[in-house]
Amino acid sequence: MSNLSFDWENILVDTADLHEGIVTITLNRPKVLNALNTQTLKEIVLTLKELQRRDDTRVVILTGNEKAFAAGADIAQMLAATPADQIKDEREGLWKEFTLFPLPIIAAVNGFCLGGGHELAMACDTIIAGDNALMGQPEVNLGITPGAGGTQRFTRTIGKARASYYALTGEMFSAHEALEMGLVAKVVPSRTTLAEARECAKKMAKKSPMALRLIKESIQASFNTSLDEGLKLERRNFYLTFSMEDQKEGMRAFLEKRSPNYTGS
């Protein structure tokens, strides 16, 4: 495949691990704690679209810096907005497109992960949090409501009582509280968050890319469908794997007591 390089204003894209199928996107507006303006979202989505066009990406890691994953949507950008501005803003479409990326995205979260930043982490497939992470939906402190999953994905993940508590008080919660609520998969020392996310990405990247896609699709469907419909999709995806060489390879490798070599076909 051709070389991949990006020259963005607000994010860094590290393709050094692409030979292992891993790309790391780092939010890079440190002066404003990685506040998510429209341009940042656009850069993330355009990067994902480019990665999707190639067949060498298996897993994406999305991260920030030690102080902040992202402290929310950019308040300065929103201050003077009218409802019409908000409706016309391309952010809504960008959020949707983010969720359409078919392969796993791991959020590696240190520091503040608030509002739209928290919603972006929740829109990823899993979250690895550093022990310094502070998460929450503080929109209520600004006189607004969450707008990109902070009442929906949040509630479906941690339940009504706790989602209501945090969204209605604006109180932040720690990485350990997030772990206890099932919002994050792991809490690790903050200096190792990215390394831990890489280990997780490496494990995923060795699997069949088709299986990764189909598992992601089935899990995402659990947010949108009835149990019956979800189980139907799960079964269809299971059957579909039997049309693929990767299923034969995975089972053959098991029986031959060797590591599988998946090709994504």
Ligand code: DAK
């Ligand atoms: N936007 C813009 N600038 C921000 C920011 C933000 N969200 N968060 C921090 N900053 C800026 C600060 O203004 C400050 O800038 P300077 O004063 O240095 O110029 C700099 O980052 C450092 O922040 P602090 O001085 O405040 O740092 P502290 O350590 O004292 O406090 C903090 C850290 C995270 C507790 C504090 O900065 C804070 O409370 N930040 C705001 C957090 C927040 O309210 N987030 C929610 C924003 S609303 C939608 C999609 C998404 C959304 C809505 C709709 N659709 C698709 C419809 C999302 C909405 C939101 O996220």
